[in-house]
Amino acid sequence: MKYVRMPIEVESPEEQGYDTIRFNLSESSIRDRPLSDLRLKLDNLVLAYGAHRGSPQLRTLIAERSGVSDLHVLTTAGAAGALFIIATTLLKKGDHLVVVRPNYATNLETPRAIGCEISTLDLKFEDGFALDVGALEKLLRPETRLISVTTPHNPTGVALDEPRLRAIIALGDKRGIRVLVDETYRDMSFVPKPPVAASISPNAISVSSMSKSYGIPGVRVGWIVCQDVDLLERFLAAKEQIGICGSIIDEEIAEVALADAPRFLIGIDKQLRHALGIVEAWIAGEKRMEWVKPQGGCVCFPRIRADAGVDVEPFYKELAKRGTLVGAGHWFEQDRRFMRIGYGWPLEEELKGGLAAISESLAAAAR
Numbered sequence: 588m589k590y591v592r593m594p595i596e597v598e599s600p601e602e603q604g605y606d607t608i609r610f611n612l613s614e615s616s617i618r619d620r621p622l623s624d625l626r627l628k629l630d631n632l633v634l635a636y637g638a639h640r641g642s643p644q645l646r647t648l649i650a651e652r653s654g655v656s657d658l659h660v661l662t663t664a665g666a667a668g669a670l671f672i673i674a675t676t677l678l679k680k681g682d683h684l685v686v687v688r689p690n691y692a693t694n695l696e697t698p699r700a701i702g703c704e705i706s707t708l709d710l711k712f713e714d715g716f717a718l719d720v721g722a723l724e725k726l727l728r729p730e731t732r733l734i735s736v737t738t739p740h741n742p743t744g745v746a747l748d749e750p751r752l753r754a755i756i757a758l759g760d761k762r763g764i765r766v767l768v769d770e771t772y773r774d775m776s777f778v779p780k781p782p783v784a785a786s787i788s789p790n791a792i793s794v795s796s797m798s799k800s801y802g803i804p805g806v807r808v809g810w811i812v813c814q815d816v817d818l819l820e821r822f823l824a825a826k827e828q829i830g831i832c833g834s835i836i837d838e839e840i841a842e843v844a845l846a847d848a849p850r851f852l853i854g855i856d857k858q859l860r861h862a863l864g865i866v867e868a869w870i871a872g873e874k875r876m877e878w879v880k881p882q883g884g885c886v887c888f889p890r891i892r893a894d895a896g897v898d899v900e901p902f903y904k905e906l907a908k909r910g911t912l913v914g915a916g917h918w919f920e921q922d923r924r925f926m927r928i929g930y931g932w933p934l935e936e937e938l939k940g941g942l943a944a945i946s947e948s949l950a951a952a953a954r
């Protein structure tokens with residue numbers, strides 16, 4: 588494995604220091620929650636090793652939400668841990684896979700670290716970042732091992748509808764290629780949600796976590812759902828070699844948060860729609876920017892118009908002067924005219940302040 592740190596991690600707010608940022612529009616989750624929000628009683632929790640597959644109660648909650656049985660669920664250290672386990676289990680040096688780009692960086696970087704041959708399916712702004720299943724099919728080879736997609740998508744917020752998701756899974760089924768669907772943003776959706784991918788076929792593997800929709804990324808709880816129990820057993824072997832089991836404190840917290848999901852997510856949906864409305868109104872009045880309106884998640888990926896007469900590097904310097912952080916295009920292997928704006932994390936005044944700072948920086952960087 589050849590590990591290289593990814594810009595999205597090196598330049599992340601937690602690495603820069605939250606206190607150095609005034610308007611943080613770089614986050615890809617809802618606001619982080621304090622422990623007191625969950626009203627937990629942890630004093631009597633025995634600090635033993637946990638069940639290797641994950642806490643039984645937590646797995647039941649995940650299984651119920653995914654339309655599968657508990658036997659098909661394995662908890663992991665975040666969705667990031669799940670993606671690592673899946674890539675290192677399924678792929679070896681020289682193996683071919685197809686990955687959507689842009690993407691959450693790990694989906695590309697771990698196969699790269701393994702030394703895989705990657706064909707990227709590049710989503711285009713001009714196509715509304717829509718995934719073209721025909722174009723995906725053209726990238727497949729007889730030796731392709733994995734198709735890797737993300738929905739709702741990070742950084743664009745564009746979601747796969749059910750026919751398209753089923754078509755991708757059917758392609759994998761027909762050709763004997765595993766299909767990884769990163770569904771980390773699944774519980775934040777403004778359009779009808781397709782079923783959890785892993786409930787559609789034993790060949791599909793779903794990944795999600797408590798980080799984004801539940802605002803508790805600090806507990807590091809994610810999961811893999813897969814109906815192929817032999818494959819899940821291999822994922823378990825990887826998990827055991829990495830860390831034996833998950834943290835039982837983390838899993839206890841995740842269980843309480845997930846049990847409250849039906850109530851909690853209603854409030855989150857309301858907040859997200861309100862925040863998205865603020866971004867939409869800003870974009871409508873900011874003629875130097877253009878976007879594809881997201882269908883889910885809590886991020887969007889607008890760009891500075893090519894004819895806006897704005898110099899990109901001075902723009903980012905001006906933005907930094909105003910204490911504002913966005914996810915610049917290079918975090919996603921894209922032109923820096925693009926920027927990911929997270930609208931779910933900032934408080935309303937911070938979001939408005941950050942958007943105003945972008946407008947001021949565009950004006951200041953005008954040729």
Ligand SMILES: Cc1ncc(COP(=O)(O)O)c(C=O)c1O
Pocket residue numbers: 615664665666667668691737741769771772795796797798799804808809
């Ligand atoms: C699409 C996607 N997958 C996975 C992750 C990893 O999340 P975590 O490990 O916190 O669950 C992220 C984080 O940004 C993400 O955006």
